[in-house]
Amino acid sequence: MEVIRAKTAGFCFGVKRAVETVYEEVQKQGNIPIYTYGPIIHNDEVVKDLAAKGVRVIKDEAELETIKEGVVIIRSHGVSKRISDKIEEQGLIRVDATCPFVKKIHNIVEKESKAGKHIVIIGNDAHPEVEGIKGWSESEVTVIQSAEDAQDFSLEEEKEICIVSQTTFNYNKFKDLVEIIQKKRYYISVLNTICSATKERQTEARAIAEAADAMIVIGDKRSSNTQKLFEICRSACDNTYYIQTLDDLDMNQLRSVETVGITAGASTPNNIIEEVQNNVRINF
Numbered sequence: 158m159e160v161i162r163a164k165t166a167g168f169c170f171g172v173k174r175a176v177e178t179v180y181e182e183v184q185k186q187g188n189i190p191i192y193t194y195g196p197i198i199h200n201d202e203v204v205k206d207l208a209a210k211g212v213r214v215i216k217d218e219a220e221l222e223t224i225k226e227g228v229v230i231i232r233s234h235g236v237s238k239r240i241s242d243k244i245e246e247q248g249l250i251r252v253d254a255t256c257p258f259v260k261k262i263h264n265i266v267e268k269e270s271k272a273g274k275h276i277v278i279i280g281n282d283a284h285p286e287v288e289g290i291k292g293w294s295e296s297e298v299t300v301i302q303s304a305e306d307a308q309d310f311s312l313e314e315e316k317e318i319c320i321v322s323q324t325t326f327n328y329n330k331f332k333d334l335v336e337i338i339q340k341k342r343y344y345i346s347v348l349n350t351i352c353s354a355t356k357e358r359q360t361e362a363r364a365i366a367e368a369a370d371a372m373i374v375i376g377d378k379r380s381s382n383t384q385k386l387f388e389i390c391r392s393a394c395d396n397t398y399y400i401q402t403l404d405d406l407d408m409n410q411l412r413s414v415e416t417v418g419i420t421a422g423a424s425t426p427n428n429i430i431e432e433v434q435n436n437v438r439i440n441f
């Protein structure tokens with residue numbers, strides 16, 4: 158049996174950097190309490206491993222306000238300026254692991270809003286990354302996710318608009334939504350701030366699934382990028398299995414296949430991918 162593992166499987170650059178930052182802080186800080194603002198990634202295995210090392214998760218701003226000592230690590234999604242400032246105002250040590258691609262959006266939004274522009278974020282309003290981006294604007298912000306949102310968008314005064322995107326938004330959809338807004342004849346500057354990591358992972362997964370007899374997608378059940386990856390693979394290969402760890406994999410399902418593809422979401426650690434890959438190899 159041939160096993161093809163996607164080169165883009167697992168942590169992207171920003172997630173890898175954030176997770177490594179937490180492990181480094183554990184090594185460095187000795188007895189000082191260490192917190193992450195929200196789970197560092199959507200992966201129970203990693204969060205449990207960190208909890209065993211004493212790292213605690215702060216759920217929200219109200220909980221942050223009760224903490225008086227320690228290190229607070231900001232995850233790759235980033236946070237609003239208010240939360241970022243609050244960490245320091247409370248005398249806590251802030252370690253910022255915001256992905257540099259997200260930080261770039263914060264800087265754009267801060268600068269352009271200061272210049273008086275109305276900020277438009279193309280993205281999902283409920284996502285923590287968008288929540289964070291909104292919180293760097295000094296002027297009004299509109300979040301647009303659908304064609305309807307774009308059609309309904311209107312400003313009373315003749316204001317300049319700056320459009321940015323959530324890093325994981327679909328490029329074609331972004332283009333379509335920008336086109337709708339451009340027809341409204343405001344003065345607009347458009348900054349495509351989509352990160353290519355998600356697109357590359359999806360393109361590679363589709364190509365492997367098309368060539369494989371069976372496809373394994375590894376990732377946490379709550380990880381939306383893993384779910385998307387699973388849908389892409391399943392549409393290209395009927396024999397696609399979504400597993401969280403090796404325990405979920407039924408080897409019998411792979412008995413009669415010749416080529417197995419493996420990919421994994423952005424929150425899946427390398428050791429879990431390797432364990433699955435090695436076991437599939439050993440068993441066949």
Ligand code: F3S
Pocket residue numbers: 169170171172233234256257258259324325352353354355423
């Ligand atoms: Fe950063 Fe792109 Fe990953 S924005 S967190 S490298 S998906």
